[in-house]
Amino acid sequence: MxxxxxxxxxxxxxxxxxxxxxxxxxxxxxxxxxxxxxxxxxxxxxxxxxxxxxxxxxxxxxxxxxxxxxxxxxxxxxxxxxxxxxxxxxxxxxxxNSKSGVIPDGSQLWFHFPLFRGERINVILKPVSVLFKKVAVISSILLFIVLQIYFVINGFYSDINFSNVLHMNTAGTLVIVFVSFILHEMGHAAAGVYYNIRIGNMGLGIYLFRPVFYTDLSEAWKLNRKKRMVTNFGGLYFQIVYAAILSVILLFTDAFILKISIILIVVSVLMNLDPILRLDGYWILSDLFGVVNVNDRAFDMLVKVIQKIFTKKDIDLGYGANIKKNVRMFVYIYSFIYVASTLIALFFGIFIVGKLLVNYPEITGLLGQIKECIGNKDILGFLSRMNNLLVLLLPLIYFIIMIIYNIHRIKNRNRFRDTNKNKAIVS
Known part of the structure; x- marks a missing residue:
């Protein structure tokens, strides 16, 4: 035939x-x-x-x-x-071949729109890639830490309270923090330029129902683990450098808007270190221990271990068995941390929902004020009320994101294969 x-x-x-x-x-x-x-x-x-x-x-x-x-x-x-x-x-x-343009399984980057081409980014960031030299990294981080210690000791942040936050310059703060998000992606790309890998496009995407910037650093997989970790940390590092510059300005101005902006940038850095969601902390941890798709593997191995305990049968660990023994314990620990953090988030979410019910009159009042600002075309008033509303609703939004993320992961767990597609999009 x-x-x-x-x-x-x-x-x-x-x-x-x-x-x-x-x-x-x-x-x-x-x-x-x-x-x-x-x-x-x-x-x-x-x-x-x-x-x-x-x-x-x-x-x-x-x-x-x-x-x-x-x-x-x-x-x-x-x-x-x-x-x-x-x-x-x-x-x-x-x-x-599929014509659907499938996004990599597990990435949760449901929509992406490129803003800057990789070739242009490479030219722009070549001069600042020197910031990844060891002396520059240590100096920048030390400068930021020393200034923060000085500010705390001398009470620079003592005037930050709920009342002042509600009446702060919301528009100005948003602009300053927004710049830090752009610099975050530039940090990832600059690290890639420093290690001479091809930089993909930079743009906007939707991750778990929220807008994010992203940088396509797929070629980072060619690097060894240490260099991949630096590339993953590059975004947070550039935010720290930016916060250090703002701190120097704050040293001479004592501007309230800078105090709030620095704190929000630090909060952003800490949130990005979350090892559960697929943010920078997840990729740093993954490269530290050399386990690709550690989230999926940890979850699957935990399920199999529980099955083994209750069935008393010799359960095959599947693709988890390929992980070296000296690293496998880390995956088990990560699994239990993941389950514990999920349970804590669940109880925290229930508490937040109860608190919001208590503050229901305040929320409806803010919604009424927002509607009034829109009708009067009061942009600054609208931004100020939106800021107040977000202060109340942000914990609930984070809780909902965690729930959606976990539902999505459980739904797709069985689709995971040892030979998996790994397109590195860092956000």
Whole structure:
């Protein structure tokens, strides 16, 4: 029987690079021209290398078994082709490729719109990439810490209270903090420039129902773990540098708007260190221990361990078994921290809902004032009331985001594969 193009799959051109992770065996990252990156094991790479359009899948599976001692199930291979190659348009056989432009599983970046092209970013950030030299990093962070200690000792922040926050210059504060978000993404990109990797686009996206800036640093997977950690930390570092500059200005002006802005920037940095949501802290932790998709793996391993305890059966850890033993304990600890933090967030959310019910008259009053400001075209008044409303509702918004995130993760847990698509979008 004559073979047709449908029987002979051919993968598009790619580059293979060794991936620095704490997993058994050799692991690689495959980079494609369309910006997709695949994390694969040694056996998967050998299978992919045979997708040259000359042999059917059954023959490739048989070859790997006879020549390499690699045993692949037909359904396992078909799942890999569909989930990773077909969905990402990585086959030259166009009828097999998805046209939906799928966002990487688990990224939760549901919408993204590029604002700056990578080539332009590279030129702009080349001069400031020197800030990642060790002397510059230590000096900047020390300057910020010393100034904050000085401010606390001398009571610079003593006039910050709920009443002053409600009547602060909301518009000015928003502008100053907004600049820190832009600098955050520039920090990630500048770190990439410092390590001479290709910088992708920078733009706006929607992450868990909230707008975020993002930088496409997919090529960071080519770096070793230490350099990837620096790249992930780059955004927070630039925010700290920015806060240090504001602190120097505050030293001579004692401006209330700068005090609030510095505090909000610090809060933003601390929130980004959250290791549960896929923010900077998650990626830093992931690279520190060398575990790709640590969130998914930790959750799955925890479920399997619980099953083993209650069923008394020898449960296969699946892809979690590939993690080196000296790192596996970290994944278990992370799993329990994740569950504990989720439960705490749940009880905290219930408490917040109760508090909001008590403050219901105040909320309805603010909503009425906002409506009145819109009718009078009072922009500053509108921003001020919106600020007051956000002060009351922000904890509830964060709680709702956590609930949505966990529902999404549980829903997609079974879709995870050891050979997963890992497009690094840092926000």
């Amino acid at each position: 004559e073979l047709t193009e449908k029987d002979l799959l051919k993968i598009k051109d790619y580059e293979a690079h060794s991936l620095d992770v704490a997993e058994e065996g050799n692991n690689f990252v495959l980079s494609f021209a369309n910006g997709v990156y695949l994390k694969v094991s040694d056996s998967t790479l050998k299978f992919v290398s045979r997708l040259d359009g000359t042999k059917p899948i059954d023959d490739i599976i048989e070859e790997l078994k006879e020549e390499e001692g690699i045993y692949l199930r037909k359904e396992q291979v078909e799942s890999f082709i569909y989930e990773n190659l077909s969905k990402n348009c990585l086959l030259t056989n166009e009828e097999y």
